[in-house]
Structure formats: C-alpha cells, structure tokens
Amino acid sequence: GINAEYMGHLLSVYFFFEMADSPASKRQRVIDSDALQRAANEARGLAMDAVHKCSSGHLGLPLGCAEIGAILYGHDLQYDPADPKWINRDRFILSAGHGSMFLYSWLHLSGFPLSLEEVSKFRVLGSATPGHPEFHETPGVEATTGPLGQGISNAVGYAVSQKMAAARWNTKDHKIFDNHVVCLCGDGCMQEGVAMEAVSFAGHQRLDNLILIYDSNDVTLDAMADASQSENAAHRFESIGWEVQTIDGHNFNAIQSALQKARSAVGKPQLIIAKTLIGKGIPEVAGTQKAHGEGGAKFIHAARTSLGLPEKTFFVSEETRGYFKTHGEKLAAQHNAWKKVYEAWRNANPDLAKDLDVAKQGGGPADLLSQIPEFPKDAKIATRKAGGDVLQAVAEKVPHLITGSADLFGSTLNYINSSKDFTPSNPSGKNIRYGIREHGMCGIMNGIAYDGLFRTSGATFLVFADYCRASIRLAGLSHLPCLYIFTHDSAGVGEDGPTHQPIETVSGLRIIPNLDVIRPADPEETAGAYAAAILRTDGPTLFSLSRQVTRNLSEIPVEVRRNGVARGAYIALKETAELKVIILSAGTEVALAISAAKELGPSVRVVSVPSFYRFDKQSQEYKDEVLPKAVVGRVAVEAGVSALWWKYVGLNGKIVGIDRFGLSAPGDKALAYLGITVQAVVDAAKSFL
Numbered sequence: 001g002i003n004a005e006y007m008g009h010l011l012s013v014y015f016f017f018e019m020a021d022s023p024a025s026k027r028q029r030v031i032d033s034d035a036l037q038r039a040a041n042e043a044r045g046l047a048m049d050a051v052h053k054c055s056s057g058h059l060g061l062p063l064g065c066a067e068i069g070a071i072l073y074g075h076d077l078q079y080d081p082a083d084p085k086w087i088n089r090d091r092f093i094l095s096a097g098h099g100s101m102f103l104y105s106w107l108h109l110s111g112f113p114l115s116l117e118e119v120s121k122f123r124v125l126g127s128a129t130p131g132h133p134e135f136h137e138t139p140g141v142e143a144t145t146g147p148l149g150q151g152i153s154n155a156v157g158y159a160v161s162q163k164m165a166a167a168r169w170n171t172k173d174h175k176i177f178d179n180h181v182v183c184l185c186g187d188g189c190m191q192e193g194v195a196m197e198a199v200s201f202a203g204h205q206r207l208d209n210l211i212l213i214y215d216s217n218d219v220t221l222d223a224m225a226d227a228s229q230s231e232n233a234a235h236r237f238e239s240i241g242w243e244v245q246t247i248d249g250h251n252f253n254a255i256q257s258a259l260q261k262a263r264s265a266v267g268k269p270q271l272i273i274a275k276t277l278i279g280k281g282i283p284e285v286a287g288t289q290k291a292h293g294e295g296g297a298k299f300i301h302a303a304r305t306s307l308g309l310p311e312k313t314f315f316v317s318e319e320t321r322g323y324f325k326t327h328g329e330k331l332a333a334q335h336n337a338w339k340k341v342y343e344a345w346r347n348a349n350p351d352l353a354k355d356l357d358v359a360k361q362g363g364g365p366a367d368l369l370s371q372i373p374e375f376p377k378d379a380k381i382a383t384r385k386a387g388g389d390v391l392q393a394v395a396e397k398v399p400h401l402i403t404g405s406a407d408l409f410g411s412t413l414n415y416i417n418s419s420k421d422f423t424p425s426n427p428s429g430k431n432i433r434y435g436i437r438e439h440g441m442c443g444i445m446n447g448i449a450y451d452g453l454f455r456t457s458g459a460t461f462l463v464f465a466d467y468c469r470a471s472i473r474l475a476g477l478s479h480l481p482c483l484y485i486f487t488h489d490s491a492g493v494g495e496d497g498p499t500h501q502p503i504e505t506v507s508g509l510r511i512i513p514n515l516d517v518i519r520p521a522d523p524e525e526t527a528g529a530y531a532a533a534i535l536r537t538d539g540p541t542l543f544s545l546s547r548q549v550t551r552n553l554s555e556i557p558v559e560v561r562r563n564g565v566a567r568g569a570y571i572a573l574k575e576t577a578e579l580k581v582i583i584l585s586a587g588t589e590v591a592l593a594i595s596a597a598k599e600l601g602p603s604v605r606v607v608s609v610p611s612f613y614r615f616d617k618q619s620q621e622y623k624d625e626v627l628p629k630a631v632v633g634r635v636a637v638e639a640g641v642s643a644l645w646w647k648y649v650g651l652n653g654k655i656v657g658i659d660r661f662g663l664s665a666p667g668d669k670a671l672a673y674l675g676i677t678v679q680a681v682v683d684a685a686k687s688f689l
Contacts, residue, residue: 157447
C-alpha cells in the first residue's frame with residue numbers, strides 16, 4: 001500500500017507517497033517551487049560573492065545549475081548532513097569541479113558542517129573551500145575533481161562499488177544498500193576521453209544506479225561549444241546502452257520528473273541532458289563563454305538586485321534556513337528509519353555485519369605476510385607470475401580485495417581464481433574486465449576507492465601508465481589506497497620493441513607525490529610488495545613487475561627480502577671486508593648486481609631498492625646504515641633512465657642505465673645491447689676498488 005505522511009512548514013509543504021517495498025530514494029513529492037527558487041537565487045548570490053571576493057573562480061556553472069542544485073539538495077537526494085558518510089546515502093559527484101562554488105553553496109545551505117565563514121573564505125589558504133573540490137578536505141565532497149572527466153569516471157566507480165555492496169551484503173529481508181550515484185558534468189567533461197571510456201563501460205555493465213546530469217549550456221571556456229563539437233550526445237549515449245532524457249534545466253518540475261524516472265529505471269544507466277543558461281542571473285555574460293570564469297563578477301551588484309538579494313553579501317534568508325531545517329529533519333527521519341533496518345540486519349546476519357565492519361576498516365591482517373606461502377628456493381619465474389601466485393593467497397585473506405585488467409588478464413596474471421567476473425548478472429564477481437580503457441579503468445578505480453568498501457586493484461602493461469597518469473596522480477592527491485599491478489616493466493619485454501618497453505616510465509611514476517612505486521627483485525620481494533601495499537591505507541601503490549624470468553635470490557634470507565620491501569631498501573648482500581663499493585639496484589637487475597658483486601670481491605655491498613618512496617621515509621639512522629655516508633664508491637644499475645639514481649649514488653657515483661628508447665629484439669639480447677650487463681656493472685665499480 002501507499003503511506004502518506006504530512007510534513008509541514010510555513011514555506012515548504014509537500015507530501016511523501018512511498019511504496020512500502022520501495023527505497024526511500026524513490027519517493028514522490030510535491031515541490032515547493034517558491035522556496036526552492038529563493039534558495040537557488042541565494043546560492044547564486046553565495047557563488048557571486050565568493051568569486052568576487054577572491055577575484056578568482058568560475059561563476060558559470062553555479063549560476064546556470066542553481067535550480068538543479070535546489071532540487072538535488074532541497075528535494076531529491078537521499079542524505080543526512082549530520083552524517084556525511086552514511087553508507088546508504090546517495091553519492092553526489094561534481095565532475096565539473098571548476099564550478100566548486102555550486103557544491104560549497106549547497107553543502108552549506110543544506111546543513112553540512114561547512115560554515116558560512118568557510119564559504120566566504122573560498123580559495124583562501126587553509127580554508128575548507130579550496131579552488132576545486134578535494135576529498136577529505138570538505139564534508140560532503142565525494143571526490144577530488146577539477147581535471148575534467150575524472151568525476152564521471154569516479155561516479156562510475158561509485159556505482160560499481162554500490163552494486164558490489166548490494167550483492168554482498170543485502171539480504172532478502174533487509175536491503176541496507178539501495179542508493180543512487182548522481183553526477184553533474186559539463187561539456188568539457190563530456191569531451192574528455194576518460195569520461196567516454198567510463199560511460200562506455202557503464203553502459204556495458206548496465207549500471208542502473210548511476211544518474212549523469214549533463215549541464216548542456218552550449219559553452220566551453222574558449223568559445224561556444226559548436227566551435228569544437230557537433231555530435232548528438234543523446235544518440236551517442238543511447239548507442240552505448242544508456243537511457244536519455246532531455247529537459248529544461250531551470251524548470252523544477254522537469255528536473256524532478258526526470259530524476260524520478262531515472263531512479264525507477266532498470267537495466268540502463270541514466271543520462272539527463274539539462275539545457276541551461278550558463279551564468280544565469282548576470283545578463284551581461286549569461287549564455288556566453290565570458291560567463292565561464294570570473295568575468296561576470298564585476299556585474300554582480302546589479303545582478304544581486306535583480307535576483308532580489310539585499311546589499312549584505314553572503315546572504316542566506318531565514319526562510320531558506322527554515323526550509324532546510326525542516327528538510328533536514330525529514331532526511332534525518334529517513335536515516336533513522338534506515339538505521340532500524342540496519343540494526344535488524346546486523347542482528348539477523350552477524351557474519352555479514354562483521355564482514356562489513358572489516359571492509360570499512362580497509363587494510364588487511366597485520367600478519368598477512370606470514371600467510372603468503374614461500375616460493376621454492378630454485379624458482380625461476382617472472383615477477384608478474386609471482387605476483388599472480390601471491391594475489392591468490394592475499395585474496396583469500398583480504399576478502400574485500402577486487403581486481404581488474406584492461407583486456408590483459410592473460411598477460412598481467414592478476415585474475416582472482418576463487419571468484420568470477422563482475423557482470424550485470426553477477427555483481428558479486430571480483431574480477432572486472434575494463435576492456436581497452438586504461439584511463440577509464442584508473443578513474444573508475446578511484447571511485448571504488450573513494451567509496452571505501454572494497455580494496456581495488458587494476459592491471460595493464462607498465463608502458464601504458466601514461467594513459468592512466470592523470471587518474472593515478474589524483475589517487476595520490478586524494479590518499480586513495482588503489483593498487484596498480486603493472487607488468488612488462490623494462491626493455492626485457494623484448495620483441496615488442498620500443499613502443500612497449502618502458503624506459504622512462506618507472507622514474508616518471510616515482511616522482512608523483514604519495515605514490516609508492518615498488519619494483520620487486522624476485523618472487524619473495526613480490527610477496528613483500530603485496531603485503532606492504534595492502535597494509536598501506538593512505539595512498540596508492542604501483543607494482544612494476546617483469547615479463548622476463550628471474551631467479552629466486554635464495555642467497556638472501558626470505559624474511560630479509562620480504563621485510564626489506566616495507567623499508568624501501570635493504571642490504572641484500574653484505575661485504576665481508578672493508579666496504580669500498582655499494583651497488584644499488586631495483587627489480588630483476590638486482591640479480592645482475594649480485595653477480596657483479598661476487599665477481600668484484602669481498603669489499604662490495606649490494607643494496608636492493610624496491611621502493612624509493614619507502615626508503616626516503618626511513619630514519620636518517622637507517623638510511624646511513626644501508627648507505628654509509630663515508631662510502632662514496634657507489635654504482636646503480638637499472639634498466640631505465642638514470643636520472644633519479646643520482647640522489648643515492650652522489651655526484652661521484654656511476655649509473656648503469658638506459659637513457660634512450662629501446663629496440664626490438666629478444667629480451668636478453670635487447671638488454672645486453674643497451675648495456676645492462678654484469679660486465680658493465682663490474683667495469684663501473686672497478687674504479688672505486
């Protein structure tokens with residue numbers, strides 16, 4: 001049956017008609033257009049005042065999408081501002097992050113813990129309202145956005161995560177996950193390749209919990225949009241499995257009707273093309289590219305008057321405060337009703353409840369490393385193969401670990417064998433087939449990581465990290481514990497030649513702040529890499545794994561190799577006479593360094609450096625223990641560019657590296673031709689003996 005509940009307020013009266021077997025997010029309500037229009041205009045005022053005050057920012061979207069914001073935060077979204085991380089909230093992502101004052105205005109008006117003072121400090125050092133939305137910085141911000149298109153891919157990731165969550169934890173009697181993911185984007189987002197990779201994936205996976213609102217205002221930053229695009233967005237999305245509606249983005253009833261229809265959809269993600277007037281409220285720039293940035297700020301005094309706003313800046317009326325107070329009470333009531341379902345679920349399903357608690361904590365068991373079987377001492381395998389073996393053990397102990405590959409499971413060897421594919425009919429599958437969409441994959445991974453319920457990993461060839469770099473950078477910036485399993489790590493790739501041989505790639509990744517790049521030397525270091533990565537929860541980790549076979553470095557104790565990874569560098573082979581030369585290396589070249597040291601004699605030490613990031617964080621005492629300052633005879637060897645090794649070998653040191661592109665030949669012959677040989681290391685070290 002239908003339960004009708006009257007909820008009154010002097011200026012906002014509407015009725016709820018909720019089907020007993022429907023989620024709260026699908027309720028239908030009568031809109032108080034006057035109250036919402038007042039709120040929309042005051043949100044416009046906040047945006048104008050903030051941008052004018054700091055003489056920086058973007059006015060176009062906050063003004064052009066004000067009615068959309070009013071419906072979302074004042075009528076449609078399922079959220080509780082008192083609990084921004086409620087696990088069954090609707091997730092709202094502003095992909096067009098340059099329009100951040102849209103988000104800050106509505107977060108403030110709707111009661112999130114974001115004060116008017118913070119709104120007035122827009123773009124000020126240390127404020128909770130940075131130039132673009134930043135995850136962890138502002139309550140209610142679900143993703144770090146700004147680089148266009150990234151937010152769309154993040155929203156797809158959120159939708160994947162919530163599909164997985166519903167499949168894993170919902171039961172026949174209790175649905176604790178039944179929300180939607182809503183994303184607002186603009187023309188710029190829609191032109192970016194990462195967004196199109198992600199929406200293609202979403203259509204194929206039938207993510208019907210995803211609603212994308214396209215602020216179609218026919219303007220880009222540089223010019224009118226028709227200067228750079230002429231496609232039919234509706235037809236494009238329909239062709240890849242989306243359902244599309246086109247509406248007037250300033251009409252409250254049209255916006256809510258479209259959202260209601262989108263929420264009831266089954267089997268297809270939803271696109272709402274909202275035709276809007278960019279910069280609406282400032283006639284001098286509205287509808288033109290001049291409205292995109294802060295150009296309209298100089299006209300705000302007249303604009304404020306025409307919008308019915310007083311001279312006082314950063315003004316919010318008591319009527320709007322009252323509206324959102326009442327609305328917040330209704331949202332809290334819905335949240336409390338859900339809490340009763342949640343508690344009943346926990347009581348009825350203690351094992352599932354414990355599983356969810358563990359998932360929300362992230363990380364893995366502290367003794368994870370000891371639970372990974374050791375490799376045979378005489379093993380000779382590529383570290384990508386070792387990684388595949390380690391992954392199976394880790395997946396057993398970390399049940400919330402999921403993985404994926406950009407059409408390369410057969411080469412990256414990261415399929416979780418105990419599970420199946422993630423598909424529309426099997427959303428509990430832990431293996432995601434991203435297709436040939438490396439950038440989209442990493443953006444989607446970020447969305448899964450933002451949601452915080454599953455530990456996400458993804459794989460491709462290392463050389464294609466450049467396709468992923470923008471998303472990887474954002475993972476580092478946002479402290480997301482993503483795991484990148486990137487294989488075919490050097491010129492040892494061989495016959496595929498220089499297009500597929502990552503020469504500069506590892507060093508290029510090592511310089512990204514907060515990204516831990518681990519290049520393990522052998523199977524046991526690979527085990528150590530997995531344990532270190534899983535236990536790290538404050539940022540991403542990237543594995544650089546080999547295609548070429550390497551031997552298990554059994555002359556080094558297993559525990560030394562495994563535990564050494566967590567410290568970034570360790571003494572792999574200790575000198576037995578006066579120390580004169582230190583050979584540093586990473587990856588499969590460590591075996592080469594050990595061979596050179598044995599030939600050079602007892603005064604040579606070998607240091608394995610699987611992670612620059614981790615070693616640089618060690619105490620000075622430990623770093624001096626591994627690399628004594630008095631020893632200036634230092635040689636580094638790695639099958640890649642030499643530049644970053646200078647900080648370890650010093651100006652007097654020598655580096656055996658590759659400072660050119662590779663070539664097509666069998667891997668061992670390519671490495672030898674490029675100078676990565678035992679003899680080259682020996683020759684470099686002899687001058688110090």
